[in-house]
Every structure is written in C-alpha cells, then in structure tokens.
Amino acid sequence: MQKGGKLLFLKIIKNDFYRKKIITGTVFVFITMAVLLGASATNIVANLIQSMTELQERAVPADITQMHSGKYNQGEIDKFTEEQRENIEMQETMVLLTLDGSNIHFGKNQTMAGTVQDISFVVQNKKFDFILDLDNEKLDIKEGEVAVPIYFMEQYDLKIGDTITVKSGGDEKAFVISDYARDFEMNSSLTSSKRFVINQNDYDEMLEMQAGELEYLIEFKLNENGDSQAVQTAYIEAGLPANGPTVGGSIFLLFNAMSDAAVVMVIIFISILLIIIASLCIRLTFLATIDEDLREIGVMKAIGISKKDVKNVYLNKYRVMSVAAGIIGYLLSFVLVYLFNGNMRLYLSSDLSGNLKYLLSLIAPLFVYFMIVMYSKKILKRIDKISAVEALRSDIMERGKNRKYSFRLLTNKFFSTNIYMGLRDVWKRFKLYRLLFFIFVVCTFIVILPLNMYNTMNSPEFSTYMGIGKSDIRIDLRRTDTITEDFNKLQEELKNDSDIEKYAAYITSSYQVKNAEGSWDYMNIETGDFSVFPLNYLEGRAPKVEGEISLSYANASKDGLNKKVGDEVVVKVAGTAKTLKVSGIYQDITNGGKTAKANTSLSINEEAVLWYIVSMDVAQGVDIREKMDYYQNTYESAQINDIKEYTQQTLGNIIDQMTTIVIAGIAIAILIAVLITALFLKMLLSKDMSQIAIMRSVGLTSKNVKHQYMAGTLLVLTLGIIFGVLASNYLGEFLVSMAMSTMGAAKIELVNIAWQTWLLCPLALIVVVGYTISVCCKVTEEDDLSVVFKS
Structure with a gap:
C-alpha cells in the first residue's frame, strides 16, 4: 500500500474518532457492558461449580436421607446395610433433638417462636454428612458452645460470642455461639429444618432435661456405581423406619445452587441483549459513517486502494474497540462478581480464589470480539457496491428510495x-x-x-405455588406429647371465636404409595377440606369426595408417579391398599415438590402423623397481629405466622x-x-x-x-x-x-x-x-x- 494511502487511512480514522466521540464512546460502553456481564455470568458459574464441588467434598453429604419420627431399631438398619453392600458404602443415623422456637431464647427476651423452620440440636456425625464452619472445616464444638445455622445468623442477627438459652419446663441450658454452621443438606431456606451443632456432653444433658422430641435422619452414602432407586425400594420392602419424607442428594444440590443460579440466568439474558444492542449500534454507526465518508471512500477507490483495504479502515477501528472493551470488561467483571457473590461466599464457600473462573471468564470477551467483528464484516459488504464515480456524487445511500409524501x-x-x-x-x-x-x-x-x-x-x-391456600394466619402445631389434644382444643376455640371468619384444619401423614414401577414409596399426603382456602389448579380440581386425591405437579410428572387427571393411585392405609382417583394437579415448590392432598375420608395414618396445620381468615376490622399474639400465648408450642411472613421466610x-x-x-x-x-x-x-x-x-x-x-x-x-x-x-x-x-x-x-x-x-x-x-x-x-x- 502506498504511503499516501496509509496517511489517508490514519486521517480518516482520526477524524472519525474526533467527529464521533459520543457515538464511538457509546458503542464502546455497550461492548464493555456486554463483556462485563458475560464475563460476570461465567465467573459466577465458575465460582458456583468450584464452591459446590468443594462444599460437597468437605461435607460428604448423604445420597439418600430418610427422615423418621417414632421408634426404630438400629440393628435392623445395620443388617439391611450389610445386605446392600453392593450399593451402600456407609450408613449413619443422626439423632435430632427437635425443639420449638419458643424454647430458644436470645438477646433481650427474644425467642425464635416466629420461625417457619424446624429446629434441631445435633452432635457432629462421624462418617459423613458433616456440618462445616465458614472455612469449610468440620465443626468441632467444645462443651458449652453451639454452632448456629447461617439462616438464623442472618434472620436474628446473631453474632459469635452471643448467648442462646434453651428453656424446657423449669430447666434451662445456656450456650455461647462459637461458630456459624454451613450445612450442605439444610443450608437453603427451602429446606424446612435447620441443625444447631453442640458437644456430646451438652447433648446428653439436654436429653435428661427432656428439652424436645427425638427424630432421626437415617442416611446412606452409596458406592460410586450404587443404585439409589434399588436401595430405596429395598428399604421400603424391608419395612424399615420411614415415618417421614425420603430425600435424594440431588435435591440438596439444587436447593444450594438455586438463588445463585437465578442471578446467573438473569445476567446471561441481559448480556445477550446487550450484545444484540451493541451490534445494532455498530450497524447504525457504520451506515451513518459511510454516508458521511462517501467522498473519502470515492477518493480511496479512485487512487487504486483495494476494497479490502478500504473496509479495513473501518473494521480495524472496531477491532481495536472490541479488544480494549474486552480487556476493561473482563477486569471489571471481577469487581462486579464480588457484589453478586455475597450469598455464595456466605452459604457455600468463603474462599472463591480458584483459577477456573479466570479461564472461563475469557469466553465472554472472545465471544463478543468475534461476534462484533463478524457482524462488522457483514455490514461493510455495502462498500463493495459503491463505485468511485457514485461515491463522488455523494447520493448513493439515497439511491433507490422512493419518497412517499403522506401525512400532509x-x-x-x-x-x-x-x-x-x-x-x-x-x-x-x-x-x-x-x-x-x-x-x-x-x-x-x-x-x-x-x-x-x-x-x-x-x-x-x-403461597399457592407452595401448595398452601391463601389465608390471613397459618398455625403449625409441632410434635409434642399434647399435639393431638392441642389440635382438637384449637379447632373448638376457633369455632367459638367471633373474630375468626373461617378456618380449616389439615393433617399431614406419611403413607405408602405404589409408584410407576409397581413398588411402594412413601409420600406425604395432607387431608382436610380444601374448598375453604382453595389452590389454583393446573388441571382438574381439589379432592371433594371420598376416593379422590390431588397430586403436586412434580408428583404427577414422569419423574414422580407419572399420573394424569382421572388416573388411579394406590395408597396403603392401615395395611390395606386403597385406590384413589386423581382429581387435580396443583403446583408446590416445597418438600422437593412431591406432595399430595386427599379428602378427609382418607383415614389418618395415626402412627405416621408429621404435622398439623390450621389456616384461618380473621373477620373484617380485626387486628391480625393481635390475634396472632393471642394464639401464640395460648399455644406456646405452636408456630404462628401470617402467610406473607411464611412465604418470605421460606424463600x-x-x-x-x-x-x-x-x-x-x-x-x-x-x-x-x-x-x-x-x-x-x-x-x-x-x-x-x-x-x-x-x-x-x-x-x-x-x-x-x-x-x-x-x-x-x-x-x-x-x-x-x-x-x-x-x-x-x-x-x-x-x-x-x-x-x-x-x-x-x-x-x-x-x-x-x-x-x-x-x-x-x-x-x-x-x-x-x-x-x-x-x-x-x-x-x-x-x-x-x-x-x-x-x-
């Protein structure tokens, strides 16, 4: 290329930057933002992969967790484990001392009575399912100390060094908070239980106080090629303890990643939109630039400069811009990610210093660079159609346009x-x-x-997406010696309370249900009158008469029971198989999404009752908060929330x-x-x-x-x-x-x-x-x- 041509090139590029400072700056900002958000999203994904992997490696979570309340025989479970050695690597049973929130005091006469979570005090496991500190090290709690779940640390602003006191009857036991507990299985607010970790001696002392109810997590760690479904089926067929839901390890993985994955999806979506916007801006800029530079283009072509060299004048500008914007966006992404990663650093890993994020984050600037350059080349093909004579006439961009004069x-x-x-x-x-x-x-x-x-x-x-009808107040009765008596007493009182407009009582029990393969699974079924506080059904309606059942969307899907409205479900009640017809399918994101509802005609499985719930609407003009306080004082072991508060705590x-x-x-x-x-x-x-x-x-x-x-x-x-x-x-x-x-x-x-x-x-x-x-x-x-x- 001749020296004069190069000087002309430089002059055109210089003039282009000078004349179009705002346009050039705007396009540069959009390319930078696209890279910034794209690199941030991949950075968060890399951090999420790294932190989830590390937490999983350190915590060694169970592959199958069977929750159980009631009597159990560890010898039978050990025998079952030995019989399933081809699938099971390890088995451990964690004993949970479950207390009501009203028994846990902290600060200035504050309690945890308002929480929707089940609170359990536990001792660290020995084999697997370890509860970790914020450095992802296995917790080792000394006598008189307690590790508090991160969820409660945030909800009640609990600090290390603070004291919490467990009160039961006339006894009380004080603990000093020594750590925060990072719990792979129960981190998320979507899981309905939380575990406080204490020392074995303190645990024994609390057992003597009879501070709460005993529940059990019967946990299995499978071999690398272990068959999870085969173990669950064999467990049920063996008639082993199963008074509670069965949860697979994948559910805990999903819950842990949920909130950060939501952020990633939104950021990627916005980043894609910004790439499209940047491309459209470049198109607009090119058209305006070519329109303004027609004479210069004509001169370059007239003196013999090739089409390729003419196009490179404009293309190199955007190559340089894309590289510069890519570097700036890439570096700034690490600052932005720090703002979005607060939740991840708290719940998953305090150390996000792995090298994977630096490599993955390069995908965004490289992708944006190639997208911009390829799109620029496509737009610049217009120069090929411009001859030197036409360019010097300067009206080529208007050629072929028929002006229509409407709207006089x-x-x-x-x-x-x-x-x-x-x-x-x-x-x-x-x-x-x-x-x-x-x-x-x-x-x-x-x-x-x-x-x-x-x-x-x-x-x-x-609340309707959580399998709960909309109401003013929700009362949960926890498992205590007087739970049935309290449940009946509460219904009688509500019947005579003029401040209550309407109410409905629901009982959730664990039942055996025949699955799609013909074997028996356990499933939580809620019984009651579902017409009082109705749900929005995807298909069909609520169960109204005897012999009807409605299933959650996850339960009705192919991964669940694989049922449609009108199909039949076989449920075992008091040892007798009973056939129920599916009346409707509703939405529920709680308990892994797999729940069911049946008419009160379905007999209650008394030995496997999990919880009692009463929902109510107050009469017009009645203060909801005052009514909640009244019932909280009357039924100390009850958990009382308005629906909005319940939803916010769960999410x-x-x-x-x-x-x-x-x-x-x-x-x-x-x-x-x-x-x-x-x-x-x-x-x-x-x-x-x-x-x-x-x-x-x-x-x-x-x-x-x-x-x-x-x-x-x-x-x-x-x-x-x-x-x-x-x-x-x-x-x-x-x-x-x-x-x-x-x-x-x-x-x-x-x-x-x-x-x-x-x-x-x-x-x-x-x-x-x-x-x-x-x-x-x-x-x-x-x-x-x-x-x-x-x-």
Whole structure:
C-alpha cells in the first residue's frame, strides 16, 4: 500500500474518532457492558461449580436421607446395610433433638417462636454428612458452645460470642455461639429444618432435661456405581423406619445452587441483549459513517486502494474497540462478581480464589470480539457496491428510495405543527426508528420482569405455588406429647371465636404409595377440606369426595408417579391398599415438590402423623397481629405466622437476590436508554443537518426543531414501553414458568402492580429519555448555517 494511502487511512480514522466521540464512546460502553456481564455470568458459574464441588467434598453429604419420627431399631438398619453392600458404602443415623422456637431464647427476651423452620440440636456425625464452619472445616464444638445455622445468623442477627438459652419446663441450658454452621443438606431456606451443632456432653444433658422430641435422619452414602432407586425400594420392602419424607442428594444440590443460579440466568439474558444492542449500534454507526465518508471512500477507490483495504479502515477501528472493551470488561467483571457473590461466599464457600473462573471468564470477551467483528464484516459488504464515480456524487445511500409524501401538514387538525412534524418523521422513517423502538422495549423488559418477579415472591398469592391456600394466619402445631389434644382444643376455640371468619384444619401423614414401577414409596399426603382456602389448579380440581386425591405437579410428572387427571393411585392405609382417583394437579415448590392432598375420608395414618396445620381468615376490622399474639400465648408450642411472613421466610435469600437483580436491572435499563438515545440523536442530527439548516433558514427556531425530535422520539418510547410491559407480562411469565418447572411450579402468574408497571417505571424512563433528548438537541443551536450549506 502506498504511503499516501496509509496517511489517508490514519486521517480518516482520526477524524472519525474526533467527529464521533459520543457515538464511538457509546458503542464502546455497550461492548464493555456486554463483556462485563458475560464475563460476570461465567465467573459466577465458575465460582458456583468450584464452591459446590468443594462444599460437597468437605461435607460428604448423604445420597439418600430418610427422615423418621417414632421408634426404630438400629440393628435392623445395620443388617439391611450389610445386605446392600453392593450399593451402600456407609450408613449413619443422626439423632435430632427437635425443639420449638419458643424454647430458644436470645438477646433481650427474644425467642425464635416466629420461625417457619424446624429446629434441631445435633452432635457432629462421624462418617459423613458433616456440618462445616465458614472455612469449610468440620465443626468441632467444645462443651458449652453451639454452632448456629447461617439462616438464623442472618434472620436474628446473631453474632459469635452471643448467648442462646434453651428453656424446657423449669430447666434451662445456656450456650455461647462459637461458630456459624454451613450445612450442605439444610443450608437453603427451602429446606424446612435447620441443625444447631453442640458437644456430646451438652447433648446428653439436654436429653435428661427432656428439652424436645427425638427424630432421626437415617442416611446412606452409596458406592460410586450404587443404585439409589434399588436401595430405596429395598428399604421400603424391608419395612424399615420411614415415618417421614425420603430425600435424594440431588435435591440438596439444587436447593444450594438455586438463588445463585437465578442471578446467573438473569445476567446471561441481559448480556445477550446487550450484545444484540451493541451490534445494532455498530450497524447504525457504520451506515451513518459511510454516508458521511462517501467522498473519502470515492477518493480511496479512485487512487487504486483495494476494497479490502478500504473496509479495513473501518473494521480495524472496531477491532481495536472490541479488544480494549474486552480487556476493561473482563477486569471489571471481577469487581462486579464480588457484589453478586455475597450469598455464595456466605452459604457455600468463603474462599472463591480458584483459577477456573479466570479461564472461563475469557469466553465472554472472545465471544463478543468475534461476534462484533463478524457482524462488522457483514455490514461493510455495502462498500463493495459503491463505485468511485457514485461515491463522488455523494447520493448513493439515497439511491433507490422512493419518497412517499403522506401525512400532509395541511391535514393536521389535532397537534401543534412541531409535534405533528415529529410524529410524521417517525412514520416516514420507521425503518430508521425501529432500532430505537427495539431498545426501549428491551429497557422496559429489563426493568419490569425482575420487578414483577420480586412482587410475585412477596405477594400472599405466592403461597399457592407452595401448595398452601391463601389465608390471613397459618398455625403449625409441632410434635409434642399434647399435639393431638392441642389440635382438637384449637379447632373448638376457633369455632367459638367471633373474630375468626373461617378456618380449616389439615393433617399431614406419611403413607405408602405404589409408584410407576409397581413398588411402594412413601409420600406425604395432607387431608382436610380444601374448598375453604382453595389452590389454583393446573388441571382438574381439589379432592371433594371420598376416593379422590390431588397430586403436586412434580408428583404427577414422569419423574414422580407419572399420573394424569382421572388416573388411579394406590395408597396403603392401615395395611390395606386403597385406590384413589386423581382429581387435580396443583403446583408446590416445597418438600422437593412431591406432595399430595386427599379428602378427609382418607383415614389418618395415626402412627405416621408429621404435622398439623390450621389456616384461618380473621373477620373484617380485626387486628391480625393481635390475634396472632393471642394464639401464640395460648399455644406456646405452636408456630404462628401470617402467610406473607411464611412465604418470605421460606424463600429467604432468593428474595434478597431478586432485590439486587431489580436494582441492577433499573440501573442498566436507564444507562442503555440514555446512551442509545444520545447515539441515535447524534446520528439523526448529523444525517438531517441540511434539513435542519433549511428549517432554521425559513424562520424555525432551534426550540421548534428540538420539539420535533422530542415528539418523534417520545412517541417511539411510548410504543416501546407498551410493548415492553406486555412482553414482560406474557413472555416473562413463560420464561419464569419454564425455569420454575424444575422446582414444581409449571405455570407462574406474575403479580403486576399497575402503578409500578404502567406509571412509575414508564414515567422514570420518559423523564430520563426526555432530558437526554433536550441535552442532545442543543447541537442545533450551535450549528453555523453557512457552514452547513457549504457542506
């Protein structure tokens, strides 16, 4: 290439950066953000893989956990283990001393009575299923000390060195908090039990105090090629203790990863959108640049510079930008990840210093670089069609366009002239404005969808996705010597309480159910009147008459009992097989999603009752909190919550993570809206420079011109907001339902708060975009008309 050609290249690139500082800066920011979020997502995935692997290796969790309450014979379990040596490597039974939250005191006369979690005091296991400290080391608790689950540390703000006291009757036992317990099996708020770790001597002392009820975790660690299903089937057929749910190790793995996986999915989704936006910005920039540089392109071609070299002038600019943006985005991703990884560092691993994340995070900048370069090459093919003669005529980009003059000014009867001209411009050049329309749809979607998800999780209606009908108050009666007496007494009192509008009592027992393979599994079945506080059913209805049963979505699926509405389920009641007809399928994300509900005609399995629940609505005007306090004082061992509080405690850190996503979504959407609007208007004003000069020469002020552009852009914004809200409501529901189906909720209906989605968020976008238009259109005041006409 000749020296003159190289100098011309450098001059064009230099002038391009100088003339288009805002455009170049905007595209650079979008490429950087795409890399930043993409690298952050892969970084979080790498950290999640590393931390889950490390926690699993250190904790050595059980592959099968059978929860049991009641009598059991360890000798029979040992015999079974020996018979199944081809599948079972180790067996261990953890004895749980389960207490009511009201028995645990801390701080200034505070108790844990309001928790929805089952609280158990345990001694560290010897073989596997170890409970760890925050360094993922096996807990070794000294006498007089206790390790508190992370869940309670966050919920009650418990600090190391604080004292908790267990009170039972006239006895009490004080413990000093020495550690926080990281529990692979019971970390998540979605698991309904939490384990406090104490010393063996203290445990024996609490047994003498008769401080709680004994329950058991009968746990099995399988060989590398052990058959989990074969062990579970053999266990049930052997008639071994099974008064409680059976949980596979994969469920604990899913629960531990849930909240961080949700963050990753949202970040990846936004990152993909940003790559698309960056590509569209580059397209817009190229078209505007080529339009402006037609004469320079013509000169280069006229002096013999090849098409490839001409294209490299523009392509190298974006190669350099992509490399620089990739490096900056890659480095900044480690800062951003630290903000999102707080939950992971607390619940999974305090040390996320592995090397895997550095390698995986490189995928994002490399992917974005190749996407940008490939897309740029595709756009630059337009230069091949431009001949030197046509380029020097400078009208090539307008060739072949037939102007259609519709929306004549004389026909306007509703708007001011400036507003009408702005709206008319959008109609005439909608192909040009469609990029802006798409961006505004995306911005609205990024804001509204996380907001709707957050509102849904905080709504009382979310209880229906947990297999619970919506009510004002929920009372859980825990296993005590007087539980049946308390249950009957409570129902009698509610019947005579004029403050209670309606109530319903439910009993959950463990039953044997014939599975799809024809063998027997244990399943929790809740009995009661489900018409009082109805659920939303995916198919069918609640069980109303004798011989009917409804199944949760996870239970009815192929991985469960594989049943549809109208199919039959065989349940063993008091040793007798009873055939029930499936009346409906509902959604439930609790207990691994596998639950069932039956009419009261199904006899209660008295020996395997797990819990009693009473739901109620108070009469109009009655203070819910006062009524809750009354029943809490009357039934000290009961756990009393309003439904909203119950839902928030169960979802726990998932809601906290969603709060972070909402804030991040709003910030990203505003940044995108501002930068794209500025980029678009810069391009549009540059393209319309001659037209603006003509308008000003015939007497229009810069304010009139600004109003035209503002009217057109705000029209596109309004349409974008409408389509964005509709997309978040319908497409968003589909995406969320698809993600939640793995947990047992296949059809989520997002809660849409009208004043937020149709007023507050749109108003915020209109104000931000309106201000951006106002600032960007000041350029019309600075243009010298004589210079414009000379050009």
